[in-house]
Amino acid sequence: xxxxxxxxxxxxxxxxxxxxxxxxxxxxxxxxxxxxxxxxxxxxxxxxxxxxxxxxxxxxxxxxxxxxxxxxxxxxxxxxxxxxxxxxxxxxxxxxxxxxxxxxxxxxxxxxxxxxxxxxxx
Numbered sequence: 001x002x003x004x005x006x007x008x009x010x011x012x013x014x015x016x017x018x019x020x021x022x023x024x025x026x027x028x029x030x031x032x033x034x035x036x037x038x039x040x041x042x043x044x045x046x047x048x049x050x051x052x053x054x055x056x057x058x059x060x061x062x063x064x065x066x067x068x069x070x071x072x073x074x075x076x077x078x079x080x081x082x083x084x085x086x087x088x089x090x091x092x093x094x095x096x097x098x099x100x101x102x103x104x105x106x107x108x109x110x111x112x113x114x115x116x117x118x119x120x121x122x
Contacts, residue, residue, distance in 0.1 A: 006059065007061075008061055008063035010069060010072075011068075012063060030052075034046070034047045035055075044057070
């Protein structure tokens with residue numbers, strides 16, 4: 001059983017769950033196999049016939065790999081550059097013209113790459 005999940009890293013959020021300690025319809029009767037949540041120890045316990053025994057649990061941590069974080073950093077930087085270029089182009093016709101030329105060159109480059117791409121044979 002996982003007792004808790006902790007998120008780690010700049011790009012990961014773990015949400016959900018509940019910190020409620022209420023177990024529905026727990027009568028307090030101590031029959032073998034009964035289960036309860038001990039609010040003092042913050043553990044789920046199972047009655048073995050003699051004692052309430054804590055259920056074994058662990059903690060999980062979820063993180064991204066350094067490569068994934070690096071890729072997201074790169075994408076974030078590219079987005080910021082594009083946003084800055086768009087803002088500059090809005091007030092500077094020379095930059096707007098250069099960005100339009102760059103767009104056309106990128107399109108031409110993609111066409112040429114498609115044309116020279118070797119065909120795969122089956």
